[in-house]
Amino acid sequence: MSILLGFLVKLAALSLIAFGGVNALLPTIFDIAVNQEHWIDAQTFSDYFALAQAAPGPNFMIIALLGWHVSGILGAFLATLAIALPSSVLIFFLQRIILGIQDPIKKQTIQYAAAALAIGLIFSSVWQIALQINHGVAMNALTIITIGLTLFTRWHPLYWIAIGAALGAFGLL
């Protein structure tokens, strides 16, 4: 139970600095779960990441899976709560203050700064996590192709997920 509690406290703290959402947190979460606590190995983290991508819902379902691994169904719910609650309380009280900012330049400044920070963090996160869980030329190629196709077509992401799963199932990756 104390293991879960420590995890929940860390998640709650991360919730408050996760500019760019949970995607930006992936390497930090990897570090906690694989390197520090040794709950799972890199391969299992990679599998959890894939399961979370294949499931519907917000893309932080990997947090629920880690919570589940640490202490079952209760762990899944509490971990999700820990990552979502602090920032939710923050936005609940901040939204009126932000809406109340009269000076449009001040408002835009904060918005632009947060956006640029989020982009930088997402790229850092993708880079670090790809180094950890993408293995071999074929997987990296598939990642790059996905980026290109997502940017230049309007297909539903589920198609790419299905194609990736099929390629992998036939042993091509």
Added chain:
Amino acid sequence: MRTLTPLQLFIIFSKIGMSGFGGVLPWARRTLVEREKVLSSEEFSAILGICQIVPGPNVISLSVCVGSRFCGVRGAIAAPLGLILGPIIVVLCIALMYEHFSYLDAVKGALRGITAVGIGLVAATGFKMLRDELRYPAMFIVVIATFLAANYFHLGLGWVVLIISPLALFLASKKARIS
């Protein structure tokens, strides 16, 4: 303005949560603006703008803002609960299947494929956001500095945010004055 009960908010956000693959935000817009017509497109963008300022899962923040707008504290609780309850149950069911079948080579391979695509989808979100920065390319400095701080100097997330924020705010204020 239409009024919504906590239950209605819960149901609307359940639908959003269960239909979103590879990111829920596009579905949130489609459902709230186009299908249910509870928000105008401008209102949605304004709320989303606020949510992207604060850290944390953006779509959860969005549900808190929309929920509290229609139904105060009760709405702010019902909407995010709807958003995550269904997906947690689904992902746990998938996890149970994973426990039983993860030894199969085909399953291992399929998961590798989804991992590679998933990383691409996350990266694509970053590139899509980067498009908006083309208007004022100096903001690229923030993106690059963040990347270097995390990957070259190996700073933790908290330090990166702390160190890069002043630079981001400085350049953002210039961008805001230009546009």
